[in-house]
Amino acid sequence: MSRAADRLKLLIHHLDRSQAAIVSFHLQGVVILYHRSSTGPYRPTPGQRSTELRSPGAPLTGVSVKPAGLRPKKQERAAPTSAQTLTLSSQPHRLRYTLETDLLSPEQRLFYEENGFILIKNLVSEEDVDKFRKEFERICRQRVKIPGLVVMKDVAIVKSEFVQDQRAVSKLQDFQEDPELFRYCNLPQILKHVECFTGPNIMAMHTMLINKPPDAGKKTSRHPMHQDLHYFPFRPADQIVCSWTAMEKVNRQNGCLVVLPGTHKGTLKEHDYPEWEGGVNKMYHGVRGYDSQHQRVHLEMEKGDTVFFHPLLIHGSGMNQTQGFRKAISCHYASAECYYIDVKGTTQENIEEEVKDLASRKYAIDEISFKDTWAFRGRLVQGERVSL
Numbered sequence: 001m002s003r004a005a006d007r008l009k010l011l012i013h014h015l016d017r018s019q020a021a022i023v024s025f026h027l028q029g030v031v032i033l034y035h036r037s038s039t040g041p042y043r044p045t046p047g048q049r050s051t052e053l054r055s056p057g058a059p060l061t062g063v064s065v066k067p068a069g070l071r072p073k074k075q076e077r078a079a080p081t082s083a084q085t086l087t088l089s090s091q092p093h094r095l096r097y098t099l100e101t102d103l104l105s106p107e108q109r110l111f112y113e114e115n116g117f118i119l120i121k122n123l124v125s126e127e128d129v130d131k132f133r134k135e136f137e138r139i140c141r142q143r144v145k146i147p148g149l150v151v152m153k154d155v156a157i158v159k160s161e162f163v164q165d166q167r168a169v170s171k172l173q174d175f176q177e178d179p180e181l182f183r184y185c186n187l188p189q190i191l192k193h194v195e196c197f198t199g200p201n202i203m204a205m206h207t208m209l210i211n212k213p214p215d216a217g218k219k220t221s222r223h224p225m226h227q228d229l230h231y232f233p234f235r236p237a238d239q240i241v242c243s244w245t246a247m248e249k250v251n252r253q254n255g256c257l258v259v260l261p262g263t264h265k266g267t268l269k270e271h272d273y274p275e276w277e278g279g280v281n282k283m284y285h286g287v288r289g290y291d292s293q294h295q296r297v298h299l300e301m302e303k304g305d306t307v308f309f310h311p312l313l314i315h316g317s318g319m320n321q322t323q324g325f326r327k328a329i330s331c332h333y334a335s336a337e338c339y340y341i342d343v344k345g346t347t348q349e350n351i352e353e354e355v356k357d358l359a360s361r362k363y364a365i366d367e368i369s370f371k372d373t374w375a376f377r378g379r380l381v382q383g384e385r386v387s388l
Contacts (some may be wrong), residue, residue, distance in 0.1 A: 017059050033231075056061075077260040097238055097264070097310060101196050109196075112253030116264030117309035123189055124245045124304045125336040132329055133247060135180040138211055144297040146178045147310065148377070169208040172209040176379050181209060184332045190243050191382050193308055194333045197241040201336035205374060207233070212255050212326040215319040222319050224262070224286030228332065230271045231351055233343050233370050234388060237268075239335035240311045246301040247327035255317045260290070264310035285351060291312055334378075336386045340371045 097116070098109045102116075112118045138144050139151075150173040175181040184190070185204040194202055213221075224236045230236050250256045271285040294314075300308055309315065312331070320326050343352050351369040360366065378388050 001139050003095040005270055008023060016083040021038045024139075025029075037367060044131065054208040091330075098196055098212045099199060103192055106194050112310075113257075116313040117259055117261070117307055119301065119305060119307045120193065121302070122304050123193070123306040124184075124187065126304060127189070128184070129245070129247050129304055129329075132181060132184060132209070133327065135178065136172065136211070136327070139172065139178070144178075147176060148174050148177050150174050153368060156253065162383055169211055170213055174377055175207045175209065176204065176377055177210065180377070181329070182207065184245070184329050185333075186381050187377070190245075190306070190331075193306075194241055194243060195382070197308065197310075198335040199337070201386055202381050203334050203336045203338075203385065203388045204331050204379045204381045205234075205334050205377065205388070207377075208330050210326075210328045210330070212317070212320045212328075214323050215321060215382060222255070223317040225290065225314050225316040226271060226285055226287050227263075227314055228284060228313050229268050230287075231355075232311065232332075232334075233352070233374060234334060234338045234340050235347065236338065237311050239268050240332065241310050241328055242332045243306055244309070244313065244328055245306040246303055247329060248303050250299070250305075250326060250328065252298050253320075254320065254324065256301065256315050256323045256326075257315055259299060259309065260314040261292045261297055263290070264312040266312060268312060272350060273284065282285070286316075287314055321375040329346060333381075336380060336383060336388050339387050340374070343370060357381040 034183055095109060095113055097113050098104060104112070139146065139149070151169055152171040153168055170320065172181075176185075182204075185207060191202060224316070228242060229240070232240065234240075243255065269290060270288045272288060274286040299306070343349055354371050356368055358371060359368050
């Protein structure tokens, strides 16, 4: 029996207690408090994505994400105390979004299945983060030229006096040709977690270093709520995942990520530029027609913390209301067994035209397909390049 199966049995043992018992579990950097509302043990069958975790009674009714402690806590109240309170379904759990790799605990897998994201504390070392920061600064000072790199500026900064350093840059995209920054995408601890969602053959498809500037008063430092799958002409969505690592302390004041838990279970919605008075940054499409009253979770993180999330999860970020810059580095990964699709006639057609136009001007190519713009950027980081 695998270690994960053994740990699942341990979880069952803890959950099979008296009614309304609260148990605290230490989950590799995340503490999740489960509220047990019924009796009756689970009968799990560890396996791949289609594993079902069944309970003859109602299973977990609530879960709170809290900063990790060194020891399990004896007992805590289940009453919600912040926006960080999340929910686990009372229905049988069918593991669709995660794979058995013996890395994620059963609790972590269930959390991702229900919410579409999971945060791992202290995954990237301070030393590595500092090296990525120094490389970013070298690029901003134009001390190095990186082929294919897209340097983006906040719309409010573009309209003001140009400053030739990191204050003028809000984001770097497509740094696959920069050996130092792309080293992030090859970090063993990142890939081990990515494999839990994509399987062993892994492509790095989209790279970003975000340098969210202090808001200039126009609220342009916001990123509208969106689904990343809107930008991707490849499927299946369940074999795509983003890793997003904080390069410094990230909180609500400097514009942390905000997610809508469970929205990864829905479908891809229509996206377009939001009608914001201060303007919107290029490619910052926003989702249309989502439930604005849906529960929100603000992901406050420390330097080196990493969140992994599903491409259908609705998320965004608020304004940076501080005087400093908020940095993060990220990569979207996909199984090398994913395949390209034609987005003509779909809600993705608007982003297809925008990307093709940008690529044509950047590379002086008259005809280029949406698929080609992604195939150029994709890099194999583990296993075999099967399709992508």
